Amino acid sequence: MVKSFDPVFDNLRKRGHRITPQREVILQIFRQLPNGVHLSADELYVKMNELGYNVSLATAYRTLKLLSSFGLLRELTFAEGHKHYELKQDSLPHQHIICVNCNSTLEFEDHFLEEIGQKIGLKHHFQVIDSQFKIFGICPNCQLNK
Amino acid sequence: MVKSFDPVFDNLRKRGHRITPQREVILQIFRQLPNGVHLSADELYVKMNELGYNVSLATAYRTLKLLSSFGLLRELTFAEGHKHYELKQDSLPHQHIICVNCNSTLEFEDHFLEEIGQKIGLKHHFQVIDSQFKIFGICPNCQLNK
DNA sequence: TTTCGTGCAAACCATTTGCAGCAGC
DNA sequence: GCTGCTGCAAATGGTTTGCACGAAA
Numbered sequence: 433m434v435k436s437f438d439p440v441f442d443n444l445r446k447r448g449h450r451i452t453p454q455r456e457v458i459l460q461i462f463r464q465l466p467n468g469v470h471l472s473a474d475e476l477y478v479k480m481n482e483l484g485y486n487v488s489l490a491t492a493y494r495t496l497k498l499l500s501s502f503g504l505l506r507e508l509t510f511a512e513g514h515k516h517y518e519l520k521q522d523s524l525p526h527q528h529i530i531c532v533n534c535n536s537t538l539e540f541e542d543h544f545l546e547e548i549g550q551k552i553g554l555k556h557h558f559q560v561i562d563s564q565f566k567i568f569g570i571c572p573n574c575q576l577n578k
Numbered sequence: 579m580v581k582s583f584d585p586v587f588d589n590l591r592k593r594g595h596r597i598t599p600q601r602e603v604i605l606q607i608f609r610q611l612p613n614g615v616h617l618s619a620d621e622l623y624v625k626m627n628e629l630g631y632n633v634s635l636a637t638a639y640r641t642l643k644l645l646s647s648f649g650l651l652r653e654l655t656f657a658e659g660h661k662h663y664e665l666k667q668d669s670l671p672h673q674h675i676i677c678v679n680c681n682s683t684l685e686f687e688d689h690f691l692e693e694i695g696q697k698i699g700l701k702h703h704f705q706v707i708d709s710q711f712k713i714f715g716i717c718p719n720c721q722l723n724k
Numbered sequence: 725t726t727t728c729g730t731g732c733a734a735a736c737c738a739t740t741t742g743c744a745g746c747a748g749c
Numbered sequence: 750g751c752t753g754c755t756g757c758a759a760a761t762g763g764t765t766t767g768c769a770c771g772a773a774a
Binding site for chain 2 (some may be wrong): 507509529531532538540545548549552553556557558559560561562563564565566567568569570571572575
Binding site for chain 1 (some may be wrong): 729730
């Protein structure tokens, strides 16, 4: 990975932030994540340690917040009381269906909702950062096991 | 308020729950709330004490959870790290625009998104409970004060 | 060399819970 | 009278923070 050519690192530098090994590792992990997978701070922390990178949980939190603050990551809250993060790939806008019983999530692609969010935001003079459509319900599996 | 004729109390009883003064107060407060206002557990607690009802914070949390569990209240998470609740009035579906800078929220009515949520949920065989569309951005006010 | 970033542990804060007494029904 | 509900205080769990040291620029 050639740091100087990576737009994310350029972006960090431009804002006066530094490129550290910890930030490189975190970014790399998110980039290698299968499509649609999102991590909590703790899951990220565990994964880093499994891979042999000794990054502290505090740094995980700080980095997730930093990368979200300028739109590289998307911050998601479902129902379990902690946040999840995923790479924000403008190419693949998608939303979530959440089972309030087992907390599982399902994704569905949708370019349309993304546009609606932009439109409504603009109408109210907001500078839109992210639009999230969440459907809460009971998944097929949990409907059976009741 | 005639308890026996209130569908909410009927609903509670039907599920084996009891009608207590605390639950009556909480329901009453939510019903008297101006349209579109939502409360956190703590805000509800403070309001109850201001009105002279000494209900504990624990009971506030327990009641909010209970009333949300069968769809009387809608549980909202914005960005400040605590949940908000509002009466779920099927007559007035609405969604939120949230300023990630000052945490203020703006509402917009929308019947359309409600239907989309139902449709997408059904397609994936979910029993839909609530659909929430959230737009995160910077509000006009915060754009100026930068 | 000047900041900024990190690790650690302690602090924070929203929320949950164990328990004893009280109150619906 | 049985059992669920409440209040209290303590516990929990995710997240943040103060501080001293190490490292990017």
